[in-house]
Amino acid sequence: MFWKRMFGAEKKQEQEEKAERGFFQKLVSGLEKTKQGFVDKVEQIMTGRKVDEELFEELEEALIQADCGVETSLFLVDQLRERAKAEKITEAEQLKAVLVEEVVQLLQKNAAALKTPEERPYVLMVVGVNGAGKTTTIAKLAYRFKQEGAKVLLAAGDTFRAGAIEQLEVWANRIGVELIKHQEGSDPAAVAYDAVNAAKARKTDVLILDTAGRLQTKVNLMSELAKVHRVVQRELGRDLDEILLVVDATTGQNALSQAKIFQEAVPLTGIALTKLDGTAKGGIVLALANELELAVKLVGVGEQYEDLQDFEANTFAAALFGRQEKMLDND
């Protein structure tokens, strides 16, 4: 955990290990619903039969149903087809291991953790469409950084939606971190300006900037976002440490358009995938990894503070394919 290294807080290794194990259980149970749909299906498809064209088609169907997208599903199935041929795999069970391998490989392609802080303040901006879960993600992040011993400042940059400032304020009070806010309807760039300067003056470790939810097709709102970014960059005198796009795991193929267009407005550094605790498969993660070079850095699997964690390709794939015994044995 980088805060401790960086700012010299005490390391509580034991607790951490416990927390990580707890998170895995959470991810497993969060993905439990997913498993029931997707994995059972894969299990069913890939048990006690020979590898044939029908099997590939059923697999493609299962992947599409997990929101992996047509392109990525076809890509994965093609990979399997090729490997089955090259490696002379004839039994479906053997092919399953190959599928897990391919999925992990895909997820690891752009995998990266949150950037290690180098300079105070560590500035993180959160962007996304309406209702993706930005504010909740910020609350969880703020809690996490605070637990790690960092001094955290939040900036209420959603000056548009009714009650958004109050929502962040409630979180700030609950967690016990500071908040910079203006009136509803004020200029979000001005909030960002004040926040960066306050962070510098107060020697804040982490500054987290909230932004209003916006659909990526709203050109004027996207330029507003670009402006906020410019102001932060200018006041900071350097690039922001993280700009995270928050994506709802229930989102379908539109997530690709979101990532692409937000990327045009501000230089995204990664994705936070929220609401993975429903029955949504989050297969969009595979599509994002395959079609865009954007790392999923965080996943949210529940409503507790601890339910936001670093994205781990292995853990994710293992949970997705229900291999927790093996994972836990290796710990």
Add this chain to the structure above:
Amino acid sequence: MAFQNLSARLQDTMRKLRGKGRLSEKDVDEILREIRLALLEADVNYKVVKDFVAHVKERATGQEVLKSLTPGQQVVRIVNEELTQLMGGTQAKLTLASKPPSVILMVGLQGSGKTTTSGKLARMLKAQGHRPLLVACDVYRPAAIQQLQTLGEQIDIPVFTMGEQNPVDISKAAMSHAQSHNNDVVLIDTAGRLHVDDELMEELVNIKDAVSPSEILLVVDAMTGQDAVNVAKSFNERLEIGGIVLTKLDGDARGGAALSVKAVTGKPIKYVGVSEKMDGLEPFHPDRMASRILGMGDMLTLIEKAVSAVDEEKAEKMAAKLREAEFTLEDFQEQLSQMKEMGPIDQLVGMIPGLGSAKQLRNLEVDESHLKKIEAIIQSMTPEERRRPEIIGGSRRKRIAAGSGTRIQDVNRLLKQFSQTKQMLKQFSSASMGKSRGRRRKGMFSLFQ
């Protein structure tokens, strides 16, 4: 964009089938494969797509082809019709109780847009002469109550709150409040919840039992993926919903969730959310939604409109001019009058596959009165000026402005726009030229043949 490839592929397939009088099963299969992909890309649920495609196939195989359409278009027409039908009629009617107050319960996942939609609906009801009361039952999300209160102030509608108490108690209290304050519609905004969260789903059932709503609306985000079926199914099974509101349709999501949700619940989509503002709630139009999901614009309508309005010979000439970039203001004027016959320009742009999402056109807002001005300006030019706009200097501009009753700035703007348009048309022309070499061209509309 994936969908443009798809649209192009579909057009390729359709081209191959040109001139056939009857469709074989294989022909239909070929087109349906593309349709299937289009639907999946639009996030329509896999199973729903499967059933749908099977149904269309039955109808399309062996069909006589209409004279005016190519076989490919015929299949697309059937798909469009079936999609529209599947999505139901325009049913923007809320079920209200015979004896007021009527209760409308708003339910859905977190972040789907319940609170905003509640505000919009209340505003609409007020405009229809009702006296709505908003009830804040989201006691979980921080400041959700405050959000509703702020919205209530904006639209001048009372909001009933009891802080973070039991939502069932709040609902009951709101009912007696409504009765004593003469409110005839009670809109209950509930907390977002996962359909698999048993405890919270039970809470909704309890609210339902306590206030017997005449209408339960499931609020669904248009960007939802394959999981929309599970969400809709669960909510419907637990609550027996009355209808659906599809939100965030002002984005670029194709909205396949609409079809999935409709297919799995059989309940009508009553409204769609089209902006963050309080007036952004509209009745649902199944035909528009069908075109959007197919990602093809309103292709058939456009074909029909184009066929009736565009004189083929003129179009042929126009195409040649476009190709050689000899497009003049005279042609521009002619184009304008032809387009006017076809209907509002911004709708036309939306109907053209690929163009609807073209970046240069995203901001294009066409003002019809502006067009009149343009016509007046062009009519005030000499034929020579129309053919060679580059000769229009300062004093000619002054004369044209005076003659057309406009300002010099208007003339300047038109000339600038014209040169930009010319540039753009040149791009489109050369882009589509590559693909369609050797085919008879009819301007932009050749895309559809």
